[in-house]
Amino acid sequence: MTDTADTRPSPAGDSRRRAVVGFILDNLVWLILIVVALAFSAAIPNFLQIGIFLNILEQSTFVGILAVGLSLTLIAGHMDLSIESVMALAAMVVALTFGTGGAGGGLELHPAWLSFPVSLAMALAVGIVIGAFNGLLVVRFSINAFIVTLGSYIVVRGMVVALSGGRSVYGLPDAMRVMAVDRILGIPLLAWALIATYIIFALILTKTPFGRHIFLIGGNVTAAFRAGIKVGGVVMATFILSGALAGFAGWLLSSRTAGATANLGIGMLFQAFAAVVIGGVSLKGGQGRLSGVFAGVLLLSSIQTAINVMGMPPHYTQMIQGALVLAAVLLDTFKTTIRRHYL
């Protein structure tokens, strides 16, 4: 008998290799983000400083929160195109009520801190109402979500213009500007709001039956229905949550800009879509992780900040964002192939 070395990997080694490959594939967008951040830090003067990274985090807040709502509806097998307009409407309603300058109504509450919860409730209510309306048309009348939310996108932006008469509003009370002005542990409250939103919704998606039902419905709605899941109720809830998150983003945005304009947040829908796709959420439904979406949002914000700092013409932002989305789709196909062969 001759001793020969067994070149085949041991079962333990094989499983470790698979785990490593799986981890890398799952977090590829984070690796890209780290590489991009390092490259910017090395190449762009003054980019490498805490303040810039805090700006990236803070400026990610609005697109980031919109992207959470969009992810929920996409994972459930639908989509919500109305989020950008809902955000703008929530901001405008709040600004028109409490703003003291421009078209603002200048409502004063006593004690003054009441304007904080009351305005938040108003913004959430705007989002919930429009989200429920979208959900109702999609679930009860079986109208395609693309059509329903595209219609809402247009109508709601029109409402923003109509309500304000095209005029700007500013001068929100100090109590409402807390989110934009204050910091905890040196980190802006806006960034904390973003982080908290991602943690809460990541937990909802992964640790609750409701979250698992969203994935099941998006993956195979017939199977989910046969398994006894209340498909209509869950889908309705995703639209309501998406609307509420957009309302929340609008409330934060009005705090940051100390008011609202008729074109507030325009273009953020496409950034949210780009972040979601880069983050690995499947447009076919049933797949996606909010950690990936978070990395996607930070990646886009890093590029925008780098362009601001470099003074590069903004046309490049759109080109880079578009190229990133295409790269993300190609990468997704590549990841699927690798998974099929090696995992």
Place this chain on the structure above:
Amino acid sequence: MRTLLRAMRGAVTAVALSALAVTAASAAEMKGKIYYLVPTLLDEFQTGSIDAITKFMGEVGYEVVSLDGQNQSATQLNQIDDVINLKPAAVILAAVDFDAAKTGIEKMRAAGIPVMIFDRQITSTPSDLTSVAGTVEIGYVAADEAARLLKDKYGEVKGKVLQILGDPGDPYTLDIQKGFEEKMAAYPGVTIITQPAMQWAADAAGSIAQDRLLTDPDIDLIFNHAAHLSVAVAAVLEAQGKKPGEIMMMSSNGAPVGLDLIRKGWLQVEVEQPMFAQAAALAMFADKVVNKEEIKAGNYDVTGLPSVMTIESWGPNIKIPGAAITKDNVDDPKFWGNMKPPADPITPVE
């Protein structure tokens, strides 16, 4: 059921007859209908111009219908095609895109419809009247004011200026930039950093200021190309603990929010587009344009502003000077941002 149908038919007939009566009465009172093609409703100057043009044209006997181009030149060209079929007395055009509008203007004039150009000067093709403050000239006024502010600070014209444009696809902002930089070139001690806010988004302007103040903390002056951008930038400065005036700021267009920011000390200068006067000039000459009568060159008084009519290769052109608004004159009612249109009715030029 038959009764119900008969009642409905009766009601429809009554409504139609009364509509006809109203239309006939209106036609008797009014000289005709003028379409105002406004580039966007997402801008306070433009929405304000609708009110001003409607009011002043009404005073000289024309009914105004406004159509929103939604900032898309293709949409505006479609509107021109539609309006041609409606055979209006005239069209007022504030172009989304100066170049793209050329073919539309030519089509309207070929169809016998007089075209008046409002606010956004088009020199590539003839029109029947142009009423402008001059976007390049607004840049000149802004440059003079920037030079003054920097000189007041340092005793000479030097320092760092952050210029935040509107959307880089909008010729309006590019013209202001051109005028501003052309005049500022005379001051080699001034560094200008230019960044555009995509789609004129206020939040984008805020982010630009926030990032740039980290990498260039020695910025002396921020020049925003619209007042609504200044609101977001002021909010960012406030969030960073800056006091009003600590970093000087100016903007252009003279919107109400800009004037409020001057009163609060965040803005030092607002370069006004004289919107009321620009709109009033159109009304003063509307009869001549509609009746295709000759417009004479010369000096005219437009709502109290001395204005010059010249006959250019693109047609009669009335230029009304833009003004610098500061803390000293911010409450002057002649500025459209104070929302007090002239009380005296417009008198048509004979």
